[in-house]
Amino acid sequence: MAKYVVATPDEIPPGERKVVDIGGRSIGIFNIDGEFFAIRNSCPHQGGPLCKGRVTGFLESSVPGTYTYTRKGEILRCPWHSWEFDIKTGQSWWNPAQRRVRKYDVHVESGKDIDASNSEREKGPYIADTFPVTVEQQYLVVEVE
Amino acid sequence: MDNEDGLANYALGTSPDFVQAGLKAIDCDIHNEVPSLQTLFPYMSDFWCDYCSHSGFRGPEANDYPRGAPLTTHPDAKPPWDIDLAHIREQLLDGWNLEYGILNCAYRVQSIHNPDLGAAIAQAINDWQIEHWLDPEPRLRASLVIPSQIPELAVREIERVGEHPGFVQAILPVRSRTPYGNRIHHPIYEAAVRHNLAIGIHYGGAPGNQPSPTGWPSTYLEEYSGMTQVFQAQVISLVAEGVFDQFPELRVVLIESGFTWLPAVMWRIDKEWRGLRNNTPWLKRPPSEYIRKHIRFTLQPIDAPPTPKQLLQIIGQLESDEMLMFSTDYPHWQFDTPNDAFPTTLPGALARKILSENARAFYQL
Numbered sequence: 001m002a003k004y005v006v007a008t009p010d011e012i013p014p015g016e017r018k019v020v021d022i023g024g025r026s027i028g029i030f031n032i033d034g035e036f037f038a039i040r041n042s043c044p045h046q047g048g049p050l051c052k053g054r055v056t057g058f059l060e061s062s063v064p065g066t067y068t069y070t071r072k073g074e075i076l077r078c079p080w081h082s083w084e085f086d087i088k089t090g091q092s093w094w095n096p097a098q099r100r101v102r103k104y105d106v107h108v109e110s111g112k113d114i115d116a117s118n119s120e121r122e123k124g125p126y127i128a129d130t131f132p133v134t135v136e137q138q139y140l141v142v143e144v145e
Numbered sequence: 146m147d148n149e150d151g152l153a154n155y156a157l158g159t160s161p162d163f164v165q166a167g168l169k170a171i172d173c174d175i176h177n178e179v180p181s182l183q184t185l186f187p188y189m190s191d192f193w194c195d196y197c198s199h200s201g202f203r204g205p206e207a208n209d210y211p212r213g214a215p216l217t218t219h220p221d222a223k224p225p226w227d228i229d230l231a232h233i234r235e236q237l238l239d240g241w242n243l244e245y246g247i248l249n250c251a252y253r254v255q256s257i258h259n260p261d262l263g264a265a266i267a268q269a270i271n272d273w274q275i276e277h278w279l280d281p282e283p284r285l286r287a288s289l290v291i292p293s294q295i296p297e298l299a300v301r302e303i304e305r306v307g308e309h310p311g312f313v314q315a316i317l318p319v320r321s322r323t324p325y326g327n328r329i330h331h332p333i334y335e336a337a338v339r340h341n342l343a344i345g346i347h348y349g350g351a352p353g354n355q356p357s358p359t360g361w362p363s364t365y366l367e368e369y370s371g372m373t374q375v376f377q378a379q380v381i382s383l384v385a386e387g388v389f390d391q392f393p394e395l396r397v398v399l400i401e402s403g404f405t406w407l408p409a410v411m412w413r414i415d416k417e418w419r420g421l422r423n424n425t426p427w428l429k430r431p432p433s434e435y436i437r438k439h440i441r442f443t444l445q446p447i448d449a450p451p452t453p454k455q456l457l458q459i460i461g462q463l464e465s466d467e468m469l470m471f472s473t474d475y476p477h478w479q480f481d482t483p484n485d486a487f488p489t490t491l492p493g494a495l496a497r498k499i500l501s502e503n504a505r506a507f508y509q510l
Binding site: 059062082 | 427
């Protein structure tokens, strides 16, 4: 499990996203109401740049003519064919069991912890890509297998 | 010529192989055409009889199936307007030992621009069907003719006679003023479900709109063969507009639509739905699943591919053996010999489903 420091939390305000390249993968990090989620920037349909798609809500209907729109900001639509994905789970709307985008663990760590952890290990699982880590700061860390 | 031999056999009452093998069929498309407008006068009020007589109205136009066109009548059947119960008993019910026959009267009340006249004629047709067809012959079931140009009037007619046990469906012409999924039609479906009636959608109709998506064709060949496009539009509309979500009990049969085009339509609408599904958030499953669950197709005319193997492949592409229901389209001429009415090359289990089991389940016979 490799960990990558990808951003500072204030770099991605609620409703925003950042797409980064780490470990040969393109990954999108999303801030939904202060909570961070990371998914692969590749649609499981045909490999479109999913994380550059439109963020929307979840539309349901019990009978024709009624519209229930919830979870605004939590659904991502691929820019290529408009398939919908749940940013929080990576599942597609139309086939959640089989069509899903890879989801990654992302969390906030302090520069102090990262620094300490880094110095503990010889080879260092942390690769602070473009980030000079300082002990005073908080960072978003993505874990990739 | 084979063709002539076949016709000669038909005239002599020869039945297809499946009948001789002891299999009973349910014929889902027998036409009981109204002989003339005057036939209906005994069932119409004095006012409407006088209205027709004084205005010179001779009945709705039927140029989507013109009298005398080669397809109108099998050469050894009587012309449609001369068909009576005795004839259908002789050539089909007894002749082919049918279990049931479903009558589809395609009198085009829906193209009558005076909706009250349309309703009066629909009412007369249904009373005529009860007296001359349903009550005398227990093997027959029939389609309610409804003035669907005004859904409220159509509902009224369903309420009036929908409980008669002989009526198993209400029939609509495939050509309509607006697609049948549109919500203006939903009261018709609500009434049909309440009276346990299926909805039959039949070839033709003359609502005033062009019979193709791109304009008026120049020839009957174009209109006749192009009607599949109208059927496709209706299938897509019914599913997309959520008719089957609103009315989960609704059963629909397309009559004389052909079915070999259906796999491609299902593939296409499923594919598009994945990206456009929030146009139609009421759909809970891929559109093709609604089609397979709710829609059936009569067999004739088969848009048959060149080989029996290819026909089986297309039936396989439907991914359901429950969608096809045997029909002759009698007395119209859609097949040359009795054996052409039903492909003899189908596997036994599938053959039995198509011949009778699917229709028995669909019409709850």
